[in-house]
Amino acid sequence: EHLSLGFRSKFRKPGWEKDVFNKHLFIIDYMKKNNIKYKITTGDIFDKQRQWSFKQFLVNKRILELYKENDLEILSIAGNHDMIDGRLDIIESPFEEMVKQDLITYIIDNSYVFEEEGLPIAEVHGIDYRYINENFTKEDFFNEIRSLHYKTDNVDKILVIHQNITPH
Numbered sequence: 001e002h003l004s005l006g007f008r009s010k011f012r013k014p015g016w017e018k019d020v021f022n023k024h025l026f027i028i029d030y031m032k033k034n035n036i037k038y039k040i041t042t043g044d045i046f047d048k049q050r051q052w053s054f055k056q057f058l059v060n061k062r063i064l065e066l067y068k069e070n071d072l073e074i075l076s077i078a079g080n081h082d083m084i085d086g087r088l089d090i091i092e093s094p095f096e097e098m099v100k101q102d103l104i105t106y107i108i109d110n111s112y113v114f115e116e117e118g119l120p121i122a123e124v125h126g127i128d129y130r131y132i133n134e135n136f137t138k139e140d141f142f143n144e145i146r147s148l149h150y151k152t153d154n155v156d157k158i159l160v161i162h163q164n165i166t167p168h
Contacts, residue, residue, distance in 0.1 A: 002081065003060045004047035024063050028070050037072060038114070043079025043129055043162035045104065046094050057094055064103040075105045075112060077126035079162040088131055107160060111151050120152040126160040141165075 003020070031039065046060065067074055082095035090096040099106045107126035114122040125148050130141050141163065150157065 001041060001045050002047035003045060003063060021063065024066060028066055028072060031072050032070060039067070039072065039074050040107075040124065040158070040160060041074060041076040042160055043077045044081040045074075045076055045079070045098070047081050052094060057097075060094065061098065061101075061103065064098055068103055073105055074103070075107050075124060075126075075160075077106070077108055077160050077162055078128040080129040080131075083129070090128075111149070113151055113155075120155045122156040122158060123150060123152050124158045124160060125150075127163070129162040132163075138165075 027039070030036070045064075064074065078090045078093075078095055082093060083090055084093040087093075090099070095104065098104045105112065107124055108128055112124040113120045114124070127141075127144060130136060130144075132138055132141060142165075145159065145161075148159075
């Protein structure tokens with residue numbers, strides 16, 4: 001989603017923050033009208049890794065609160081933009097704070113099972129963005145995918161990643 005409300009950019013035209021807010025109001029309205037409870041994202045809920053102010057934090061948080069107020073749930077992994085200052089995790093980031101405040105359901109290191117009438121219908125797994133280099137290779141990444149533990153049988157499995165997995 002690349003929320004970056006409160007951050008100025010020479011690439012954005014005046015009024016872009018209102019457009020982002022209205023986009024989320026549209027999504028919320030669409031979800032409610034179509035009986036959709038969950039929105040699954042592939043990370044990069046936030047866009048800026050540096051120079052956060054408390055005011056910027058609150059204005060971006062407000063969008064996520066709108067989903068909660070409408071009894072909608074956001075499930076996500078962390079993308080590279082959700083990790084502060086080039087870190088490889090979410091510690092002390094706005095993303096981590098939103099997870100702690102129950103505005104984002106973090107689907108990492110665990111699976112999330114969707115149920116209908118008490119029966120499992122789908123299982124969601126997530127892997128945060130991984131920096132691929134000589135220490136953590138593409139093969140390591142694929143091994144991580146292969147090592148996922150499934151809780152349920154005979155249901156659809158969904159893998160949420162923030163990674164380029166093409167052959168080259």
